[in-house]
Amino acid sequence: MLPISRRIERALLALLALLFAWATAGGNATATESLDSLRPVVVAPGIFVFPGSPGAPSPGNGGIVSNIGVIIGSSGVVMVGTGTSDAHGERLLQAVAKLTDLPVVLAINTYAGPEHVLGNTAFARHGIPILAHRDTDDYMARNCENCIRNLQSAIGEAPLAGSRLERSNELIDATTSMRIAGRQLEILHFGATQQPGSIAVFDSRSGVLFAGGMAAFDVTPDAHDADLPAWKAALLEMRRMPLRWVVPGRGPVGEPVRLDEVIAYLGGLGDATERAYRSGVDLAEAPRAAGLPQFSKWAMYAAVHPRNVHFQYLKLETQELAR
């Protein structure tokens, strides 16, 4: 269904991407912290990423922990993610203006995370439409006041001055193909996965997939609202697509094979939590009992993995009660 690029173009893309992969190699905190969140890195011709910091939101990184994607077509620009705050959204737009004279014609909220959607206000101010899955918009509406409060306590109030929730205004209910800005984009919804409305954005010409909240490389993914089997199925489906490069929501751009690491983590998380639950381990003890040392090198493991276990444990309880 997806067009296959010509050989020369593919070779060029591969070279560029390799350069990028080299530039961001390592992926651990020390390697990526030197990345400037407003200095775009090239993924493929016309495709850039403003890299987020791999750690937890902190005063040091200003909460800029999500990769923000830029897709430049022949007639405009599509942004994947809007940033952590109104000010960050504004700075991203200024940085894009240095890359191209073309107008930003669409921003996409691939999941409901404060580091990915709180820049919506800046985009709205410039009249840029904001696309999201209906469930993401709903999730933002229900949770963002709490998100902003939590983020304030992590990074301080100053960086979030003027930040509030701006709802998405172009809602989709399912996978959607769109011709926009002179590019062909596939907006992919695999059902409720990492979050109910998580989507990925695939640029067929470059073979670059922006996986949003559904992928994180070298960073422990947030699975607290996740349907693990559905999420794993989505990642397996991505693996069958003609991908060249994957831009995860967090961590360095990687080859598609790196999605297997996320699949392995989700499998490990599900199995270890279920084992603890079935054997009568209580909620307080479960995060320790369901540790996954093979993933403990990932950024945020110590903070995020126990939380993932906690919420998956509660999910098992709810399932048992629903029977």
Place this chain on the structure above:
Amino acid sequence: MPVTHRFLLLLAACVLAPPPVIAETSPDVWDKVRTGLFAGRPISEQIEDVIALDTPMRAEDASTVPIAIHVKLPAGGNRSVQKIYLVIDKNPSPLGAVFTFFPDSGRADLETRVRVEEYSFVRAIAELSDGSLYMAANYVKAAGGCSAPGGKDQAAALARLGKMKLRIDEPIALDRPIQAQLMVSHPNNSGLVMDQMTRLYEPSNFVRRIEVTYAGRPVMSADVDFTISENPNFRFYFVPRGDGELKAEVVDSHDLKFESSLAIRQGSGVAN
């Protein structure tokens, strides 16, 4: 207090409450609760040989903070724990639960999950058979438990309302304490959570009374409120003296009654 009055009070408390502040000590609330519950009775904090309270230093989730109370008095001694009061200073309703234990409890140990609205002391006060009081208090870092959105799908939650499960994870042996777990499907709405889309508060609706018996004899009872997390969950002990039925009866703030039971035979494990 009628439910509606209580709801209005809570609503007012939520609207008028100042924004959360982080405070290491919170003597005012505790002083008031203490006076209300125990008047001038002395409360010992020399608890090493009496009780222990386990709480996480920092909670994974403020709406489901696991807590455990362990009794350290020797079994069969002349003193036993008869009641445990659970107080969370900074919560809108600081006295969240009163648990009562009986001879057939065997051990007055208890585990449950609570909501913690702000960084707060969590206190367990044990009342012993000789009338003495002992308190364990831990500071817990969690915020937003009472006003964080609960289960996302309220319709599915209501469809499960009142479903219960009793679970035992160890082989049954007679005449010694066996741990049982009671799970209740209930939103346990505090009435403090505003739907950020409709700007309306979901009505308060929570489990308020729990009675567990074995072979007709009381094992554990509790008066609780929305301090207890969504899908209330309790682990407690009972002593089977012979084959019988472990039975739990639950009443919520709308006076709906739910019950569940589990047939126990010697040597069997989980019988449901």
